[in-house]
Amino acid sequence: MRLLSGYRITPILVCIFSVIFLNTICVWSKPGDIIDYTHESTYTADEITKLSVPLFEGFDIPRAHYSVELYLIRYRSTDFNGTSTDITAQLFIPRFQKVVRRPVYVFGSGTTGIADKCAPSLEKPGSTFLGFGHYRTNMLAYAGQGYIVIFPDYLGFNDGSRPQRYFSKKAEGHVMLDAIRAVYNFFIQNTFNVNPSKHVFTAGYSQGGHAAMAAADLRSTYAPEIPVTGMIGYGTTNDVQTLMKEAPVYSPYILYSYAEMYGWDEIEPSLYLQERYASSLSDDVNRMCVDEAQRYYPNDGRKLYTEEFYQALYNGNLDAAFPALSLRLKENKTGLDSHGTPALIIQGLKDSVVTTASQTSYVKELRSVGSPVKYLTLEQVWHRHTRPAGFAWAIKWMEELSAGDG
Numbered sequence: 001m002r003l004l005s006g007y008r009i010t011p012i013l014v015c016i017f018s019v020i021f022l023n024t025i026c027v028w029s030k031p032g033d034i035i036d037y038t039h040e041s042t043y044t045a046d047e048i049t050k051l052s053v054p055l056f057e058g059f060d061i062p063r064a065h066y067s068v069e070l071y072l073i074r075y076r077s078t079d080f081n082g083t084s085t086d087i088t089a090q091l092f093i094p095r096f097q098k099v100v101r102r103p104v105y106v107f108g109s110g111t112t113g114i115a116d117k118c119a120p121s122l123e124k125p126g127s128t129f130l131g132f133g134h135y136r137t138n139m140l141a142y143a144g145q146g147y148i149v150i151f152p153d154y155l156g157f158n159d160g161s162r163p164q165r166y167f168s169k170k171a172e173g174h175v176m177l178d179a180i181r182a183v184y185n186f187f188i189q190n191t192f193n194v195n196p197s198k199h200v201f202t203a204g205y206s207q208g209g210h211a212a213m214a215a216a217d218l219r220s221t222y223a224p225e226i227p228v229t230g231m232i233g234y235g236t237t238n239d240v241q242t243l244m245k246e247a248p249v250y251s252p253y254i255l256y257s258y259a260e261m262y263g264w265d266e267i268e269p270s271l272y273l274q275e276r277y278a279s280s281l282s283d284d285v286n287r288m289c290v291d292e293a294q295r296y297y298p299n300d301g302r303k304l305y306t307e308e309f310y311q312a313l314y315n316g317n318l319d320a321a322f323p324a325l326s327l328r329l330k331e332n333k334t335g336l337d338s339h340g341t342p343a344l345i346i347q348g349l350k351d352s353v354v355t356t357a358s359q360t361s362y363v364k365e366l367r368s369v370g371s372p373v374k375y376l377t378l379e380q381v382w383h384r385h386t387r388p389a390g391f392a393w394a395i396k397w398m399e400e401l402s403a404g405d406g
Helices: 011-020 022-028 045-051 135-143 169-189 207-222 240-246 248-262 281-287 290-296 307-314 323-331 356-368 383-401
Strands: 034-043 068-078 084-094 100-108 148-152 155-158 194-205 230-234 343-348 373-378
Touching: 034 045, 034 084, 034 169, 045 135, 068 135, 068 169, 084 135, 084 155, 084 169, 100 135, 100 169, 100 207, 135 148, 135 383, 148 169, 155 169, 169 194, 169 207, 194 207, 194 383, 207 230, 230 383, 240 248, 240 307, 240 323, 240 356, 248 281, 248 290, 248 323, 281 290, 343 356, 343 383, 356 373, 373 383
Parallel strands: 100 148, 100 194, 194 230, 230 343, 343 373
Antiparallel strands: 034 068, 068 084, 084 148
């Protein structure tokens, strides 16, 4: 394995570049360009298997076959409005003894919050701090099966100028596609026995499923050179309006994010949230990660929403009563842009964040626009268990679609 010596930019070099070459950088850096990286850890196959125990919670624990190198990288991406920003990601590279090509797996997390302190990259295996969902362990499990895995923080994390772009189709899709570009760029600059093949899978849990399918929607116009072989949703939440009905507890994040994106004059949270929650919305969503927000906000629309908004949302009258918000919710629905990308949807029959009835309806929509869908409904599986319960199914499905790699 050969790494380019001295590639990681030191603070003094960043300062020199900023002073002397700032205009050049701004003009010539492209989405997917790597800004810097550092090697963080090496995990043996046995370590990965042991770390997987708490994630899989009684489901079959996969035995890792490969040790994995973890790099922290930053790459360039594009916000929903076309402005440039930097993304932090974790890149997991399995170690092979022979030269091979393996698929790329880019993953979007479920909701962790919108403030910088809620970034998934802050979560560490074996730590009680920020126990959002054992995400790093989850990525190690896939890399331990031989996949090149990249796990980006969403756009807005690690960026004091903007909050996370929560459920933004464009911002999420750009992050995922530029993560794929960053993987290919990383391997151009460095030599390993393993290299990325032409097969790429966008995947995600809950909000991450929304991001995974946004990438497929935007690929042909934003990153047509990037292959997307398939998309995977674990308890995926692609219809934002349905999410606001079935899991109101996430609505304050949605409304704050959309107000920040589209303007507070267009998306005025006090029209939708009861005064006790609207009056301190900015402070509350920026101090609470998801675990605290789930305890603070009610998951009952009657207790969270204004009466007018509640009636419009649950009676199907949002277009007439709140046309501005209705439009934004529709334009941020993902997966349905007729790209024909194959999909694997893993749904727990005990999921209350996205109900099986809603997921089944969404699968029908996906199929109607040309995407072949393998739809798994799993008995006794809750929302948070869709990742461990669906792990073996996802591996099998990806291996079938990427047959011939090696």
